[in-house]
Amino acid sequence: xxxxxxxxxxxxxxxxxxxxIRKYATAKVAFDVPLxxxxxxxxxxxxLADARDNSSEVVESGTTALKxxxxxxxxxxxxxxxxxxxxxxxxxxxxxxxxxxxxxxxxGNPHSNTHSYGWETNKEVETARKHIADxxxxxxxxxxxxxxxxxxNNTALKGVPxxxxxxxxxxxxxxTEHKCVLEAARAMKNxxxxxxxxxxxxFGLIDLKELEDAIRPETCLVSIMAVNNEIGVVQPLxxxxxxxKKKKVFFHTDAAQAxxxxxxxxxxxxxxxxSISSHKIYGPKGMGAIxxxxxxxxxxxxxxxxxGQERGLRSGTLAPSLVAGFGEAARLMKQEYSADTEHIKKxxxxxxxxxxxxxxxxxxxxxxxxYPGCVNVSFxxxxxxxxxxxxxxIALSSGSAxxxxxxxxxxxLHALGKDDALAHSSIRFGIGRFTTEEEIDYVIKAxxxxxxxxxxxxxxxxxxxxxxxxNSIEWSGH
Amino acid sequence: MPAPSRSQVLALYKQIIxxxxxxxNYSYRNYFLRKAKTGFRVTRDLKDPEAVExxxxxxxxxxxxxxxxxxxxxxxxxxxxxVEPLKEQKRHTSxxx
Numbered sequence: 001x002x003x004x005x006x007x008x009x010x011x012x013x014x015x016x017x018x019x020x021i022r023k024y025a026t027a028k029v030a031f032d033v034p035l036x037x038x039x040x041x042x043x044x045x046x047x048l049a050d051a052r053d054n055s056s057e058v059v060e061s062g063t064t065a066l067k068x069x070x071x072x073x074x075x076x077x078x079x080x081x082x083x084x085x086x087x088x089x090x091x092x093x094x095x096x097x098x099x100x101x102x103x104x105x106x107x108g109n110p111h112s113n114t115h116s117y118g119w120e121t122n123k124e125v126e127t128a129r130k131h132i133a134d135x136x137x138x139x140x141x142x143x144x145x146x147x148x149x150x151x152x153n154n155t156a157l158k159g160v161p162x163x164x165x166x167x168x169x170x171x172x173x174x175x176t177e178h179k180c181v182l183e184a185a186r187a188m189k190n191x192x193x194x195x196x197x198x199x200x201x202x203f204g205l206i207d208l209k210e211l212e213d214a215i216r217p218e219t220c221l222v223s224i225m226a227v228n229n230e231i232g233v234v235q236p237l238x239x240x241x242x243x244x245k246k247k248k249v250f251f252h253t254d255a256a257q258a259x260x261x262x263x264x265x266x267x268x269x270x271x272x273x274x275s276i277s278s279h280k281i282y283g284p285k286g287m288g289a290i291x292x293x294x295x296x297x298x299x300x301x302x303x304x305x306x307x308g309q310e311r312g313l314r315s316g317t318l319a320p321s322l323v324a325g326f327g328e329a330a331r332l333m334k335q336e337y338s339a340d341t342e343h344i345k346k347x348x349x350x351x352x353x354x355x356x357x358x359x360x361x362x363x364x365x366x367x368x369x370x371y372p373g374c375v376n377v378s379f380x381x382x383x384x385x386x387x388x389x390x391x392x393x394i395a396l397s398s399g400s401a402x403x404x405x406x407x408x409x410x411x412x413l414h415a416l417g418k419d420d421a422l423a424h425s426s427i428r429f430g431i432g433r434f435t436t437e438e439e440i441d442y443v444i445k446a447x448x449x450x451x452x453x454x455x456x457x458x459x460x461x462x463x464x465x466x467x468x469x470x471n472s473i474e475w476s477g478h
Numbered sequence: 479m480p481a482p483s484r485s486q487v488l489a490l491y492k493q494i495i496x497x498x499x500x501x502x503n504y505s506y507r508n509y510f511l512r513k514a515k516t517g518f519r520v521t522r523d524l525k526d527p528e529a530v531e532x533x534x535x536x537x538x539x540x541x542x543x544x545x546x547x548x549x550x551x552x553x554x555x556x557x558x559x560x561v562e563p564l565k566e567q568k569r570h571t572s573x574x575x
Contacts, residue, residue: 075565077558082505093506093547094540339516393560434505436512442561 080395081439085280085430086229086257086374087397091325092282092433098328099284102321110320111309121320128327132289135330136255136274137265144290144310145318145326149256150180151303152275152290153223155314156252157184159300160221160273161193168220172249174198174206175415176233177225179400181254185223198224202417203366204233208243215247222251226258230399230412230428231365232374234262241270250298256280256288260333261341262371266291272298278322282433283329287322290314340433347431347440348372354444355429358451360464364413364426378418378426381461382454387427390450394443397428481527482534490534491518494541500548504559510544 082090102121110125112118126140133140146152161171173185175197185195196214198206206224215222222244227234237253244251252273258264259274260281266274271291278287292298292313306315333340352375355361360380379387384398399410409423418426429443455461460470482490491514498510521533558564 075563076560077504077562077564079557079559081560090505093501093510093551094543096550097543097547339513343512434509436505436508436561438508438561439559 078393080393081443082395083429083431083435083439083443084395084397085432085435086232086400086428087430088279088285089282089432090434091279091284092329092332094332095283095325095328099321099325102324106320108320110318110323111307124327125318125320125323128323128330131327131331131334132276133291135260135264135334136291137267138291139294141311142266142291142294144292144313145323146288146290146314147286148279148288149178149254149275149277150288151314152277152288153178153180153254154184155290155300155303156273156275157181157221157223158188158303159313160250160252160298161188162191162301163299164220165193168218170194170196170216170219171221171223172196172198172211172214172219173223174200174225176200176204176228176230176412177223178229178254178256181223181225200415203369204228204231204364204412204416205366205369206235206240208236208239211240212243212247215243215249219247219249222249223254224251225254225256226264227255227262227371227374228365228412229257229374230410231376231416232257232371233365234258234369234371236369237264237269237271244272245270257371257374260330260337261373266293278326278329281329281333284322284325287319287326289326336433343433344431344435345372347435347437348375350437351375351429351431351440351444352377354440355447358448362422364416364418373431375429375431376413376426377429378422379451380422380425381458381464382425382451384425384427386454387425387447387450390454391446394446398424398426399428481530487518487534490537490541494537494544497541497544497548500552502548502551502555504562506547506551 102124106117106121106124108115108117108119108121110118110121112122129140129143129145133143144155146155157171157173161168169192171185171188171193173181173195177185182197185197189195198210198214200206211222211224222240224235224237224240226237241251250272251270252275253271254275255264256275256277257280259276264271264274272293274291276289276291278289279285290313292300292311300313302313302315304315307317309315309318349372352363355375355377356363358379362378362380364376364378388396388398399412409420410426413423413426431440463470463473494514495511498514499507501507501510517537521530524530524533
């Protein structure tokens with residue numbers, strides 16, 4: 001023993017020193033490697049600036065247009081301000097914190113009933129279900145998890161009429177619904193169902209009298225969205241629910257944009273089915289739910305057949321991480337409700353006031369029945385798409401993300417009776433929990449400047465300034 | 479557990495502010511700073527020892543989330559936002575490394 005100790009000390013020390021050095025070396029390497037950025041705008045910007053410095057020609061030609069088209073504020077970042085909260089919302093860090101443990105240890109199948117791995121995830125799933133149900137005063141057994149609001153809408157629009165198809169073959173919906181409701185309704189038309197599309201008035205609201213008249217004895221389902229995704233108009237859900245109860249038809253509402261953002265109560269409003277989306281409330285994408293009333297029971301044919309999970313209405317293994325993230329997001333919506341509403345309302349008022357201060361602008365949709373987080377403004381004599389191109393430092397959309405790839409004007413604004421020109425020149429601003437006042441100030445300034453710039457380029461604007469009524473002009477044919 | 483003392487609450491507030499400002503992401507950093515300020519202002523007037531303790535425990539839990547998530551935010555960074563001055567970022571990263 002005595003002989004061994006002195007021998008073992010020396011090599012030990014050497015090893016320790018070598019380790020220390022090696023540790024230091026790796027640490028140094030790690031610090032030398034620049035942090036990987038996921039967007040390369042900053043680098044591209046730098047290269048562009050370098051190129052301009054080297055060539056005098058580029059600097060001289062068209063600098064004013066470029067400066068207006070894309071403000072280059074040196075000394076500031078390059079990532080655009082996110083103002084498209086109706087398309088999706090950033091994931092809340094607290095939601096991610098809840099989800100991470102499902103990728104590091106809690107990997108059990110929540111439907112496995114025979115071991116603790118299954119039990120622990122199942123417990124988390126049921127907790128999440130409770131948070132989601134609590135927000136709309138529902139029972140936990142009435143929440144069915146789906147892959148998102150599109151699947152929920154399809155489940156409702158196709159499932160309920162198919163179940164009652166022997167006696168009831170009529171569906172009522174509106175013209176301003178989301179594309180997935182309209183398309184699902186059209187698919188049902190091909191299956192032999194009749195569909196009535198209700199008109200809306202200039203504010204985007206439906207006429208309750210017209211709804212009552214549209215409901216026939218063979219009507220089985222009325223589907224009307226709670227908050228419109230393009231103009232933020234809130235439909236009178238309670239009154240619609242009362243009419244549906246009186247006429248004994250099922251009432252489905254697409255609450256993807258409304259859930260957690262306006263007060264909803266399925267019992268008070270007589271809602272029988274409700275579609276909910278997770279990624280509109282700062283939760284993970286690829287997750288949603290449908291509320292299906294149990295008393296009186298709403299029966300529906302499931303779209304997906306399989307192992308009979310989720311009361312047999314939506315088979316397939318649940319994703320516990322997404323469910324738990326969704327549940328946490330719903331819990332936070334309830335916890336932060338008053339703070340969020342106050343914050344969003346304050347910013348929304350500021351933005352609306354700032355934008356409407358520009359001449360020839362108008363707010364689309366009803367100003368009274370309105371969710372403040374969605375502001376849709378038309379800028380007359382400016383092409384919406386060119387304004388969006390000029391606003392590369394602000395992430396905006398002219399309407400629904402689903403239709404933003406095509407250049408056709410919004411069908412929602414058409415339904416409101418807006419003409420093509422105005423529909424083309426409208427832009428939607430979405431404000432959320434993470435929007436700051438500083439960002440809103442920047443947006444108002446940037447939009448004011450660039451609308452003015454684009455109008456200066458337009459010959460139409462010149463005529464308007466001279467007082468010529470554009471409608472009186474007889475354009476010569478080509 | 480007895481109701482937390484004034485210094486305990488202040489220490490917790492300081493910790494939360496410190497961790498919230500460690501977020502690399504502009505939106506999250508500003509949100510959690512705003513939330514901490516308004517949250518503590520609202521709970522300042524609480525008199526009921528049980529309510530005080532409840533608020534204290536939930537704030538402690540929140541601090542745990544902030545510690546983990548601000549660290550994650552530093553690992554996956556993105557470009558700075560157009561309203562964010564770049565100079566601040568330099569000082570910020572040198573603090574960390």
